[in-house]
Amino acid sequence: MKTALIICDNEVLNSIYSVNLKTYTELNLIFESSLDKALIHIEDPDVAIDVLVTMASIDGEDTALLAYHNCIENDRDIPSIVIGEGDLIPDENHIVKNQFDIPGIIQNIFKSLGMNPKEVLAVITEDLYEMPIRLFFPFKKAFCDTYYMLENNGQSAPTKIFDKESDVWPKVREFLDQGVSNLLIPAKERFAFTKKVTQLLIESMEQITPETPQQESLDFVEQSIDAVAEQLFEDQEVTKEVIQLSQMCMDTMEEVIEDVPDLKSLLKDLAALKSGFLYSHSIIAGYVSTHILDNVEWGGDAHKEKLKFVLYFHDMYLVQIYKKHPDLMYEDKLIFDPNITEDEKEIIINHASEAADAIRRYPGCPLGADVIIMQHHGTPNGQGFATSYKDDISPLAKVLIIAEAFTEEIYQKIENKVPVNVEEIMEKLKERFTKHTYKKIINTLANIKI
Numbered sequence: 001m002k003t004a005l006i007i008c009d010n011e012v013l014n015s016i017y018s019v020n021l022k023t024y025t026e027l028n029l030i031f032e033s034s035l036d037k038a039l040i041h042i043e044d045p046d047v048a049i050d051v052l053v054t055m056a057s058i059d060g061e062d063t064a065l066l067a068y069h070n071c072i073e074n075d076r077d078i079p080s081i082v083i084g085e086g087d088l089i090p091d092e093n094h095i096v097k098n099q100f101d102i103p104g105i106i107q108n109i110f111k112s113l114g115m116n117p118k119e120v121l122a123v124i125t126e127d128l129y130e131m132p133i134r135l136f137f138p139f140k141k142a143f144c145d146t147y148y149m150l151e152n153n154g155q156s157a158p159t160k161i162f163d164k165e166s167d168v169w170p171k172v173r174e175f176l177d178q179g180v181s182n183l184l185i186p187a188k189e190r191f192a193f194t195k196k197v198t199q200l201l202i203e204s205m206e207q208i209t210p211e212t213p214q215q216e217s218l219d220f221v222e223q224s225i226d227a228v229a230e231q232l233f234e235d236q237e238v239t240k241e242v243i244q245l246s247q248m249c250m251d252t253m254e255e256v257i258e259d260v261p262d263l264k265s266l267l268k269d270l271a272a273l274k275s276g277f278l279y280s281h282s283i284i285a286g287y288v289s290t291h292i293l294d295n296v297e298w299g300g301d302a303h304k305e306k307l308k309f310v311l312y313f314h315d316m317y318l319v320q321i322y323k324k325h326p327d328l329m330y331e332d333k334l335i336f337d338p339n340i341t342e343d344e345k346e347i348i349i350n351h352a353s354e355a356a357d358a359i360r361r362y363p364g365c366p367l368g369a370d371v372i373i374m375q376h377h378g379t380p381n382g383q384g385f386a387t388s389y390k391d392d393i394s395p396l397a398k399v400l401i402i403a404e405a406f407t408e409e410i411y412q413k414i415e416n417k418v419p420v421n422v423e424e425i426m427e428k429l430k431e432r433f434t435k436h437t438y439k440k441i442i443n444t445l446a447n448i449k450i
């Protein structure tokens, strides 16, 4: 068996190269993340290397050029394939400019090894379905063949990254760290996949103790919202596993919110997890509304219990929107985004009433939680977003509206890199929410810990 030495410091690319080279070239593969590490193999005459695949440069160093010189110095006549562009690539090397051009890389390997070119990248004939990347976290071994949508010269094509039963960790985390939000699986596997995720999440959430780090608990909350959303949209019937998972997740959310000393620590944990807006705003709004309920004269435990439900489900129908557009943020601005389709606009406008309808199917839903979900954008029928806020909605819905508005103000400050000034935010909110009943709620924010 022939051996390829690959020098590349990008974990996502490495996993893509690894699966594809294994599948199409049947080479023995050695991956190294730097030239220094690769030199150990190049300088060792006992390590057979038949082809070198290297990034043109890593960390500002001309890796390809240096590797080439080192091969010559060590009397190694190894054909090299260089990925990327640079002025200092030796003419003797084969060059593939685009790092995602897998067929190009493989064809060049065939050429330099004098092997017969095979059909590279077999056309994937099955339908693929996008799954949020976090749903892969509970798995140790891949549940099924898994793909990643590669962008190559303006064209996108799925490429396999996990064979069924191959190790999911730590690659999956690297993908998330590089901003990947969805992976693809065969569409026919999706129900079995989400069922399995639910089961695994229940098992891991059973292990949560008060000592479990905040970040880990929040991570479970995100995974659970994704898993429940996937199933809620497909199955009319809510399974007992979905109910169990939601319940555990709501309890975890509640514990996290009650335990954090201030908003800063929550924000820090959410940032570390690279949480999307949908999840992080629900958690932050949970913290803010708990504070409001602790400080408003009529607030009590029954309200908190109800709110726990509301926060978990209120934007469940937006999961599909944020899944497609992970960089979008503020809910009332979503419909103005040029990338949002007409169908998606429809979902956004109806998300509050749809979630309220869904929650009614849910056994054990606290009385009136559906109404608060319906009214959470200030319209009594759950359609669209209110422009003026009136007294025609329930007091608890007002709490959630103020909590979400406060949360958005904080996000804007963070985005604009200006310090958070609670008093200033309160003034701004009072201009927007002019009714006395809303102002009373806003006043409770004066002593919130941020």
Ligand SMILES: [Fe+2]
Binding pocket: 314, 315, 331, 351, 352, 376, 377
């Ligand atoms: Fe919403």
Ligand SMILES: [Fe+2]
Binding pocket: 281, 314, 315, 331, 404
């Ligand atoms: Fe929301």
